[in-house]
Amino acid sequence: MSHTIRQKKKLIARVxxxxxxxxxxxxxxxxxxxxxxxxxxxxxxxxxxxxLTGEVLEDHLHEHVLHAADEKARAEAVEEISQVLRTYIR
Amino acid sequence: MSHTIRQKKKLIARVxxxxxxxxxxxxxxxxxxxxxxxxxxxxxxxxxxxxLTGEVLEDHLHEHVLHAADEKARAEAVEEISQVLRTYIR
Amino acid sequence: MSHTIRQKKKLIARVxxxxxxxxxxxxxxxxxxxxxxxxxxxxxxxxxxxxLTGEVLEDHLHEHVLHAADEKARAEAVEEISQVLRTYIR
Amino acid sequence: MSHTIRQKKKLIARVxxxxxxxxxxxxxxxxxxxxxxxxxxxxxxxxxxxxLTGEVLEDHLHEHVLHAADEKARAEAVEEISQVLRTYIR
Known part of the structure; x- marks a missing residue:
């Protein structure tokens, strides 16, 4: 979760x-x-x-999928998303 | 929530x-x-x-629908269940 | 599903x-x-x-729980509802 | 949906x-x-x-997000995913 301090504070406030x-x-x-x-x-x-979950998912899609460091990191981030979605849409 | 003390403690522990x-x-x-x-x-x-929600719903169905004090109370309890279900199944 | 002809037609139209x-x-x-x-x-x-599911559930609550023939039928109808809810809220 | 013929047939069979x-x-x-x-x-x-929805979402993540033609296409595909998720996780 290498997000900005701003996002982090906002998410903690929601929790x-x-x-x-x-x-x-x-x-x-x-x-x-x-x-x-x-x-x-x-x-x-x-x-x-x-x-809150929707917000973390969107952050994840933007930070780790869209702006991934490299293709390997992107593939891992997509795999994480897939696993989470399977628990919500089943 | 006129449930038994036992149920109440169990639910609070889950919270x-x-x-x-x-x-x-x-x-x-x-x-x-x-x-x-x-x-x-x-x-x-x-x-x-x-x-936890499933447990409260089942308690509600048993206490207030199945073992309702009278038909009016039962109708109200069924109405409450309907409203809640509409927020989960939509 | 001993519902009125009207409800039956409406549900079939939705299907x-x-x-x-x-x-x-x-x-x-x-x-x-x-x-x-x-x-x-x-x-x-x-x-x-x-x-559609919400409509069938509400019909069920009204026909078989609220206006059950007797207490045994009501208990069975409540049990059916509980089982279905467990598949939606989990 | 520029997927392989194989995937297309499989999805149509599920429908x-x-x-x-x-x-x-x-x-x-x-x-x-x-x-x-x-x-x-x-x-x-x-x-x-x-x-079926989970399968289409995963295909989408792999075809259009992971193996996007370019960054613009990837950003659009991520945006589509976000919108869909918001309707499932709310």
């Missing part, structure tokens, strides 16, 4: 927000809030997690 | 593990670990989040 | 449209159209398939 | 099988088979569709 969203689920479970509320919190976490 | 997994992503980003590693961490978080 | 969309993919592959076009056709088929 | 699976859904709806059966048929179609 922090996700942790905050999980803490809201913890509190909702402790307070025995209705299932429907908890399911909605979980659905919004899923959305945020997918948004 | 804690998810937070731990997110902290591993934070550390991986800080350490500028390879994109492929980060994508794999994110994919495993997705799996764990979906597992 | 026919899906077949038409697959035939468009066939023609696009035969004509060696750009990958990007084919991926977009496939993404729209996925959307249509998920829409 | 044909998908059409066959949709026809099974049509027959199941006509015969008013249980909802659970129809949901299982739909889940297997989803699996087959995702398998």
């Amino acid at each position: 922090s927000r996700l942790k905050g969203q999980l803490e809201a689920v913890e509190r909702a479970l402790e307070a025995e809030r209705p299932c429907g509320d908890i399911l909605q919190l979980l659905a919004s976490i899923r959305g945020a997690l997918n948004g | 804690s593990r998810l937070k731990g997994q997110l902290e591993a992503v934070e550390r991986a980003l800080e350490a500028e670990r390879p994109c492929g590693d980060i994508l794999q961490l994110l994919a495993s978080i997705r799996g764990a989040l979906n597992g | 026919s449209r899906l077949k038409g969309q697959l035939e468009a993919v066939e023609r696009a592959l035969e004509a060696e159209r750009p990958c990007g076009d084919i991926l977009q056709l496939l993404a729209s088929i996925r959307g249509a398939l998920n829409g | 044909s099988r998908l059409k066959g699976q949709l026809e099974a859904v049509e027959r199941a709806l006509e015969a008013e088979r249980p909802c659970g059966d129809i949901l299982q048929l739909l889940a297997s179609i989803r699996g087959a569709l995702n398998g």
Whole structure:
């Protein structure tokens, strides 16, 4: 992940927000809030997690596939993408 | 979420593990670990989040749909399930 | 699937449209159209398939869970739903 | 989609099988088979569709990203992949 400092900070901020969203689920479970509320919190976490994953994938496509150091590095980066996609689209 | 104490503890423990997994992503980003590693961490978080969601959905189906207090409560619980499913299957 | 004739016709019409969309993919592959076009056709088929699945699931929830003949039938219908959800949310 | 004839035939064969699976859904709806059966048929179609999509994506990554004619073509192919991924991971 040899990305710019700017991207790194932005991604870490998204992970922090996700942790905050999980803490809201913890509190909702402790307070025995209705299932429907908890399911909605979980659905919004899923959305945020997918948004983060999409961003890392796009960074990866641009940094390591498009601007690869050489053809060998590019082939490895494409292989990594393929493996990840297989877990999402199956 | 009027579930048993046992279920509640189990679900909270799963949320804690998810937070731990997110902290591993934070550390991986800080350490500028390879994109492929980060994508794999994110994919495993997705799996764990979906597992937790599936568990809450099943609890909901059993507690609030199957063993609903009355027909009105059952109809509301079915409506909640429908709304959640629409965000997952679209 | 003891649903009304009206629902049955509507669902069969959706399946026919899906077949038409697959035939468009066939023609696009035969004509060696750009990958990007084919991926977009496939993404729209996925959307249509998920829409159809969501409709069958909702029918199922209403006919066989909410308006079940008896508690045994309701428990079976809930079990069927749980199994299907596990294949979508994993 | 300037792929080999071999790949093209293989992909078209997969689309044909998908059409066959949709026809099974049509027959199941006509015969008013249980909802659970129809949901299982739909889940297997989803699996087959995702398998086909994964294959087209991998072909695309190899043909148009890895072995792109030039940097401009590669950038366009990466852009197409990004757009498609955003519809799957959201």
